[in-house]
Amino acid sequence: MKCTVFISIFSLLMITQLLLYWHVTLKNNKYLLIVLFDGFRWDYLNRTETPHFKSIINNGVYATEGLNNEFVTSTLTNHWSIVTGLHPESHGIIENEMFDEEINKTYIPLYRDKNAHNDPRYYDTGVEPIWVTNQLQRADGRSGSIMWWGAENEVKGIRPTYHMPLDLNVDYYFRIDEMIRWFTLSKPINLGLLYFSEPDHTAHLSGPDSENVTQMIKYADDLVGYLIKQLKDKDLIDTMDVIITSDHGFASVSRTRLINLDKFVDPNLYHMVHYTPVAAIIPNKGMEEEVYNKLKEHSEQNHFQVYKKSELPERLHYKHNKRVTPIIAIADITYSFISRMPEDNFTQAGNHGYDNKYHDMHPFFMAFGPSFKQNVKVKTFFSVDLYPLMCHLLNIVPQPNNGSMDNVAVLLEDEQSHTGSIYSASYLIYLLIIAVIILVFTSFNYGYRKCPFNPKISTTRYYSQLPS
Secondary structure, eight states: OHHHHHHHHHHHHHHHHHHHHHHHHHHTOOEEEEEEETTOBTTGGGSSOOHHHHHHHHHSEEETTOEEOOSSOOHHHHHHHHHHOOOHHHHOOOSSSEEETTTTEEEOOTTTOTTOOOOGGGTOSSOOOHHHHHHHHOTTOOEEEESOTTTTSOBTTBOOSEEEOOOTTSOHHHHHHHHHHHHTSSSOOSEEEEEEOTTHHHHHHHOTTSHHHHHHHHHHHHHHHHHHHHHHHTTOTTTEEEEEEOSOOOEEOOGGGEEEGGGTSOGGGEEEEEOSSEEEEEEOTTOHHHHHHHHHHHHGGGTEEEEEGGGSOGGGOOSSSTTSOSEEEEEOTTOEEEOSSOGGGOOOSEEOOSOTTSGGGOBOEEEESTTBOSSEEESOEEGGGHHHHHHHHHTOOOOSOSOOGGGTGGGBTTGGGOTTOOOOHHHHHHHHHHHHHHHHHHHHHHHTTTOOSOTTSOSHHHHHTSOO
16 A cells, blocks of 8 residues: 555656646747847937837836946946846956956957957856857757857857857848748747847947937837837747847047046056956056056046955955956046047047946846736846846746846746746756656565566556656
């Protein structure tokens, strides 16, 4: 009798896990698309009519005050935080330009030099972006990236299944068409990452408050309208979760608000990896105290702060990384550093990268699809929270990260079931195998001594039930 109960319990466990596996598989028969408009500030939608964005707000979820993004509020840093859920000090992409002593070469972003050959170790640090996790954990995990920063690099020996490299001349509508094509292949992707360089490019040239940027906001709205139409035409709209966001906001800058560091310290005493608005400074050997003290002396009256690496505020989640330079100077918002150049050579009208405490540095966020509630607004959350949210939508187990699913669960239709609901197919298969081994062992052990069943019956049937 005890044997029968014991075997029944294990049989029930097997059946339960199989049902759970089938439930998760059916439930997760959805796709995820991440759309990022570079430099789309949290409040841009208040400036002009955007019917397609407004439709998403009414039929999806929306952060009314945008996202709390990462310092530095730059493009590469925040792209990598979104797809890893990590602060810059943990993932290592600390700026658009950076220097690693072990690599002994400055990282040059492709927008500065499209032919730059950067050492793969800058990105391949043991951190796992979401497309790698998607392709490792799911048998049907296939990812597509269109110009997403960082996706051009091999990480853990893996790149996205499909990848369109950075080319700012590629038509935006063509990018959408290509992404839709990947989602409709015979073996489609289940994760897409789609990047647009506007309105960032225009805001740098014309300023974030310019009419040119307003036109770019309207253009972004047109693109979203086209995307939604394509999703409907290809019968993807009912199975596609779409997140639309940005990496950072923007602030106006001008020649009237320049901080010429050469007035305070001899530029021959240091090397600067990144100039503005965060100056990453490597003093010459033996010159750290002199360079730091001279900058510190003039900082408070000249609209910037200066820190030794060890002094950087913990709230920035920045200083605990080997790539952070010995001295960091941070300009107040709207101010810019210059060095070794005349003021007339400064041509920017807008910039980002400032302290993320400034609201103007924050990006926007909205989402829609079968997994999201409708007409739900939240005030804000952290950009690193997007990572566990995306993992939940893809039904993959997140890697260690700084985000929190609790912060974004309110956005989901299955709000109450997010905790502990993420299972991977491999995990379930392993659990089933263990259960079957114990069941078979127990059956033989008790069968020969106590259980009234024929020991000659083959146990192959137990293994034939395992999912392939």
